[in-house]
Amino acid sequence: MAVPRFKTSKARTRRRQSINMKLSSPTLIECSTCGNRVLLHHVCPKCGFYRGKQVIVPESKV
Numbered sequence: 001m002a003v004p005r006f007k008t009s010k011a012r013t014r015r016r017q018s019i020n021m022k023l024s025s026p027t028l029i030e031c032s033t034c035g036n037r038v039l040l041h042h043v044c045p046k047c048g049f050y051r052g053k054q055v056i057v058p059e060s061k062v
């Protein structure tokens, strides 16, 4: 069986592992009601609509 000749250094190990450690940016969609940029699967904070229905009262109107 093949045996590695050198011990893999911490730097080399971590450099390899860091490839999959990137944080993915949150998915933003445009609100269908007001066109505001909203997180996917989240209520729009500007108009309070989610899936075409008023779910919450927006903070600016209160």
Ligand SMILES: [Zn+2]
Binding pocket: 031, 032, 033, 034, 035, 036, 044, 045, 046, 047, 048, 049
């Ligand atoms: Zn909206």
